[in-house]
Amino acid sequence: MGDIVGGEIVPEPLRVTLWNEFIHERKDDSVRAIYPDGMHTVWEQALHTHLGDAVSVRSAWLEQPDHGLPADVLESTDVLFWWGHIAHGEVADAVAAAVADRVRRGMGLVALHSAHYSKVFRLLMGTTCSLRWRSAHDRELVWTVDPTHPVAHGVPSPIVIPEQEMYGEFFDVPPPDDLVFISSFSGGEVFRGGCGWKRGFGRVFYFSPGDQEYPVYHHPDVQRVLANAASWVAPSSVRGSAYSADHAPTGWFE
Amino acid sequence: MGDIVGGEIVPEPLRVTLWNEFIHERKDDSVRAIYPDGMHTVWEQALHTHLGDAVSVRSAWLEQPDHGLPADVLESTDVLFWWGHIAHGEVADAVAAAVADRVRRGMGLVALHSAHYSKVFRLLMGTTCSLRWRSAHDRELVWTVDPTHPVAHGVPSPIVIPEQEMYGEFFDVPPPDDLVFISSFSGGEVFRGGCGWKRGFGRVFYFSPGDQEYPVYHHPDVQRVLANAASWVAPSSVRGSAYSADHAPTGWFE
Amino acid sequence: MGDIVGGEIVPEPLRVTLWNEFIHERKDDSVRAIYPDGMHTVWEQALHTHLGDAVSVRSAWLEQPDHGLPADVLESTDVLFWWGHIAHGEVADAVAAAVADRVRRGMGLVALHSAHYSKVFRLLMGTTCSLRWRSAHDRELVWTVDPTHPVAHGVPSPIVIPEQEMYGEFFDVPPPDDLVFISSFSGGEVFRGGCGWKRGFGRVFYFSPGDQEYPVYHHPDVQRVLANAASWVAPSSVRGSAYSADHAPTGWFE
Amino acid sequence: MGDIVGGEIVPEPLRVTLWNEFIHERKDDSVRAIYPDGMHTVWEQALHTHLGDAVSVRSAWLEQPDHGLPADVLESTDVLFWWGHIAHGEVADAVAAAVADRVRRGMGLVALHSAHYSKVFRLLMGTTCSLRWRSAHDRELVWTVDPTHPVAHGVPSPIVIPEQEMYGEFFDVPPPDDLVFISSFSGGEVFRGGCGWKRGFGRVFYFSPGDQEYPVYHHPDVQRVLANAASWVAPSSVRGSAYSADHAPTGWFE
Known part of the structure; x- marks a missing residue:
């Protein structure tokens, strides 16, 4: 992330790759009306709005060779966003495994909405990642329960999302290391919708708002969360090489 | 907690003391109508319903000498319940300190509803324990987010409480070691209302339902939570003496 | 786990299956001298010593059909122990996946020593599970850092293990939900060797002592930990069926 | 922390106040030889070495009026360091309470070594903060168990401290929200010596190395930890005003 000068890091742009399944926007009129160029273009704009030149952004999607994520792209990505829904099963196991491996070596992952069921997220969580759901125009309120967490920086509590798909507990993930947001829905359900592990x-942040049928990613507060999440999962200096079991003779550290 | 036989514990009754401020029930007609003999009598019944002879129960309240908690009572208490509201300031500092000290030496504490602002709870949390609130007949839904936690055992998700005071985030407590329940309210707020530390x-469990103006402690699912919480905070074998800094000469454990 | 009577559970035996790779004991003279009938026979004796009739125990190993873990065995197992070392790669992917799935549906897992690198444990953790190591007759001291945790019940701090393989940090696992034991070694390393997730x-407990070249499982304090761990990961009442995403129409809980 | 421009924070110097009991250095020849101008002067140098102009530093000590921490100093402090040992009891209760209150409103606290027993730290933890100890020239090894944590940035694992007082478990603090460092000592003990809450x-970081009888704060890696800790506990944008229970009428957020 740049050279160390006087203990401070001289910033280089954070290299973000936005992975979008990118099917609904081309197939469903209702979704195309909201995201005519794909939802990833809206995320890109959100990142530039909040992070300016501190971020460089590429996009990739399912139908590209290697789903747009060949080794050289993954290795030059600091932070990967992931959105998928109807085609989780079409993501090649080898690509999902490579992404998970890259996270373990230091790449940050921001998993959005229905990515809870993606191969990548499930590989990293070790659980089913199931949840309750309903698409019935619920209002979602996103409450901050960790007000000093960097992902909540500058975000009102609650974020009011007029219409969204309902995601409800029990959300079958490991207890999060950081629980930042809890949502409520007009139907009464609650959901741990902003979680870090x-x-x-590597770091993973899951953020639940974002169903394709509602214009959630145009919401300015949601955009702020996307930018904050990118910054928070960004790798520290420890990264780039796999961690593996090393034989350690007595006194190796002396 | 009884003798160890073949690795199993032969149960003796769990010694529970129920501490109730016990002012509203005698002063306010609306509260007396719900809890004519004090809310602690309803808790006592709940514990016997679910734990039977495995529990022995005493009660204590504010106006008694030492608030009913002299040293011999505290020392012979395994689990203490605490409910207070309008008279937190009248609890003697020395009694609050003695209770907190007793928790640190192994007594379990179940803090109920407005006890979030009690001296005892704040001493143990180290934070302000503030929250948002509103008494406006909200419906409260109590959702289980840790389905295998002992305090959630046998409890439906959600518990539906037709009317309750609203308690909302940000709840200024340390991130709980165990987050078991999250509530939503008809007004849209959420609250981490079932937390363990x-x-x-010692162990502490905080359970938020229970405002004096609503018949919450008559609710059978709430009663189940009270019994589960008593069991969960019950002391293990390590207890009874203060932990203090010991000088440890080299090789003391050999 | 038995019928509910008056809020108490009438115990039925906990059904434990001990899975042992069972290669070293038959191939290496040095290991056979320590565990002539396999290390699983020593674990079985430990469980009966501490849990008596409260536990029923079966064993299974690698070379059996389905590695001794066909569906009917897994489904009738409450707690599974796992020990493997040189043949992790020979465990069929389908069996590893079935075991992980069974854990997610409520079976407890006790992963021992070199099982840190087993397929089952890695599937559940989502990380590499790497660590540093050295087999050089280090003395291991196992310190309790959570004295009221059930797995530490009745266990001295430290447990003194005269000779053991060294396992050292960084141990690449998710931050444990429960950190119970930390070991030190004569060479100076530390290791989070008693962790729950x-x-x-389901619940998982990892306990690091137990290299095949040292008589660790004959150690009475280690045996106590094995029994405690079996009890702690034992399933609660919520189990037996997969958790899956359910559509939840508005008001489904009313 | 500066103005927000394009989503980025324009840095102003972090305002650090170093609180040192400052008795041993003036009373004990052995300590004066190590820290002739007080250990706080070595911390100050360490902060400037690693943070340069990004930090402005003041010092305060016990014998000053209000122990050097009147309201205007506390209110203009972003991060407070605290070191005390033989005179914890001489710190006025009102000052300790004011410091704890200031932390709850967003000031960061770095508690060093024997500050584990300070009034301030105990008020914030809610526990006895006891531990085992021995001053016998143990070698301390400080191992990183959370390699991507900002406090571990640029720090070798282990840090080798040739001689130090031994601090050993059980360390009676709440389970840390962040466990960054675990120390081992030549005598065999372990200690969770780098913890965040x-x-x-506000944020609190406790770092255990630093007994006055050994030149620990001259160690370059320890100095790096001090600077990292200052940065990590530095307040985010949410600060400055007490959090208090607010009445929240229905729909207040709409």
């Missing part, structure tokens, strides 16, 4: 040298 | 050799 | 409706 | 809008 550490996996190896 | 370790403090020294 | 929740995964779906 | 959240308290209200």
